Amino acid sequence: MLFQWLSRIPRILAGLAAAALIAASLPQAALAASVPTITILSVKAGESVKIRGENFPKNTDFTVRMDVVGHQGIGGTVVTTTNSGNGSFEAEYTIPATLKNERTIAIRLESASGWFSYNWFTNNTSSPTATPAPLAGGGKPYIDIIGVEKNKTVTVQANRFPAGQTFTVRVGPFKDFFKKYVETGTLYSGNGGSFKFSVNLPESVRDVDMITIRLDSNQGAYAFNAFKNVNSGTVVIVDPPQPTGTACSITATAPSKTLKPREDFDATWTVKNTGSKNWEMTSVDYKYLSGSEMQKYGKVFDFKQTVKPGESIKIIVDMLAPDKAGTYTTTWAIVQGSTTLCNLPLTIVVK
Template sequence: MSITRKITFYISIFVLFVAGLGFTAQPAQAAACAKYHIVKRGEYLAQIARYYGVTWRYIADINNLKNPSRIYAGNKLCVLLVGDEADNGNNNGDNGDDYDGFPTFSIVSVVEDEDVTIKTYNLPSGDSFDVLMGEMGTKGKGGIKVDTINSGSGGSKQFVFDIPKALRGEYQIAIRLQSNTGSDYFAYNWFYNNTSGGGGTGGGYKPPKGYTGFPTFSILSVIRNEDVTIQAYNLPPGDSFTVLMGAMGTKGVGGIKVTEIDAGSGGSKQYTFDIPSALRGSYQVAIRLQSNTGSGYFAYNWFYNNTAVDP
């Protein structure tokens, strides 16, 4: 036997021996993880990231997630590496350990073709946002940059922005605040471009004092082609939601309106909704709760259209 073959033979034996002992390779990140999170049903990556004060990209990178939109209940995710505790892996300055939830804003007033005044709520401290305006339906994505604002100490603030020339004469205008620091925070709304117009989709809802976070919901049960029962969590008190269902992969955006619900005192509530006839026979159905008060709150999930089966 040649020397090369002998070396190859002994290496193979060693590898089999190690495998027999039950040793397995672990990602480098796992050994250096400072904090883990067990995914609960209905959670998604951006939601988990906001809870821990990091970005979803940070979690995706350290867990080598090829598709960040595909995480499942029971998954164990590293949310913070050793050495990142000082800044929580965040690149947006010091938001402090007490920040929770996400920013929203309402429309205060509009001067036709001139300017719009907004009021923000729950701005993260030390962040910076580009202000974008665009055509209705775009949510301001890829819109015209009209200004940059610094959130300073965060919380609630009032700002006035000029309406860009290219959008003057538009009946409705989308407006967006998009963080430019890498924090991934954003908020959007829209307004009627007339002096008496003011507040977008109502725009007058203000989260009550003490409310933090955002709503989520899980699927409790399904009766095929008939109805689905959900359990909502952390509903904002006094808000109202439109319930939408649509094809899988749409997140319910632009879906069929099933009903409307009032959050009432908020918190945790259980609801049952009929599955619309147009979606009966679908293997999977997307469902969405979308605030119709202008608060910007929403939540979405999906379910298998099979009796007693849920995701």
């Protein structure tokens, strides 16, 4: 699939010129060399970011820049200079005052000889990660696009994912991804390795020609790919792995009838807890994740009861059909904190 290769190279590449908005290529003379990379180790919101640089050219001075995302840090505020030493190093840099309130920040290291590497981070306090988690099967995680239903759903094959990590799923336009992405939910990697999952495309990318999907965890693992927003491949609704002891089965959904424009309706899911742990009413909610927003009221609601293994619950959300004819998909989920326990997709037809 077009742009499939994007998933197999880091988002941070070194070279003499940028070859794309998300990845850059190495100069021809350096194609056989290792690729310099920046790993975000920790962040103190509004204060500093700690990084690890690897595979840098030895004993080379680099200018450190920071900027809002979307420009790969090019022309950003100069923070300091740093020397690459033996090619691998850790350093902590102060976030410029002009950026301390930004949600996401790009960091770029560039040398006078043309080498550069860049990354970005969320400006939230996070704990240090001493070393990246081991990856199942070795190598970096990557994702393949299996199928696309235009404006609705993308089915993805995850490969080489680390086990037991929760990934934030972000979807946005290819050209302006870092400025306009939407967080569509979270994904748990289970035993790691390879697995399939589906993501409903948010309204923000409706009729966008090229779309990027990216997954990243607090432990520093990430993968991304881009795809054409046209019907292609094989689209199947696949739930990702679930945390140990959590599992569900959707036994009924409603409505099944065709709706009129702006018709009131109840979106209903009957869900059975097929795992081994309680869904405690004190810690489990159901919330909107992605797709068409048709709910009349809030986006997150408390469970009214504890659901034990083997028991079922009926989840009802008051909704209003869109005012134009078409097919609309919304995805809600049963969640516990930042962990998704069960995805709740629903598709309606308006005529």
